[in-house]
Amino acid sequence: MGYTHYWYRDREIARKPFAKIVDDFKKLLPILKVLDVKLGDAGGEGSPVINYDEVVFNGLRNCGHPKNPHIAIPWPAPVVKPGVAPSQSGAVVGTWFAGVILNQRTCDGDCSYETFYFPRVLPESYRPLEPIFGYDMFGRPIYRDKRFVGKYFGSCKTAFRPYDLAVTAFLVIAKHHLGDSLIVTSDGTIAHWMDAMRLCNNVLGYGLDFRLDDDSEAL
Secondary structure, eight states: OOOEEEEEEOSBOOHHHHHHHHHHHHHHHHHHHHTTOOEESTTSSSOOEESSSEEEEEEOSSOOOOOOTTOOSOEEOSSOOSSBOSOHHHHEEEEETTEEEESSBOOSSOOOOSOEEEESBOOTTOOOOOSEEEEOTTSOEEEOOGGGTTOEEEEEEOTTOTTHHHHHHHHHHHHHHHGGGSEEEESSOGGGGHHHHHHHHHHHSOOTTOOOOOOTTOO
């Protein structure tokens, strides 16, 4: 349970578009640092792995933000502010049945959560989505939306921590270069992606045309 983004991709991405994705994402790193988005490796330590074979990162575990146990299982409010909250307590604007509601990205003193993993070629252990999604109470098959059949599923639960901005910006970039071969959905709405879209537009000259794909029957 937690605020998550999802994507559906081909197992292998050609070298040229993947290199463009990586190069564009690298251009955002200085700005993300200024915005107080602190990135680490898969476990939230050290530095992110960003090369022409894979992009792997997490929020930084020892981020230096104050410890705050009240920031538990956060979810973004319908309308949110851009960037990272200057005050953790000021970002909390309510509660939902599992945790708190935030109007801006923040953490509980640990900016890491779930690893963002996007390699150029997925390991052979990954399997494409099958046509049958499941079965109803009568044993009849439930068929998956045809757009997702044969795609490979990926996701990242960010809990609306600061590195959520890096995750969403990367996916905006990837969608720009991969087009319809990449399907992106989210627990959030397009309002929660506007920060990343504007960041990409300001730095890279594109991003405002990004749209989330309909995620009905996607999983």
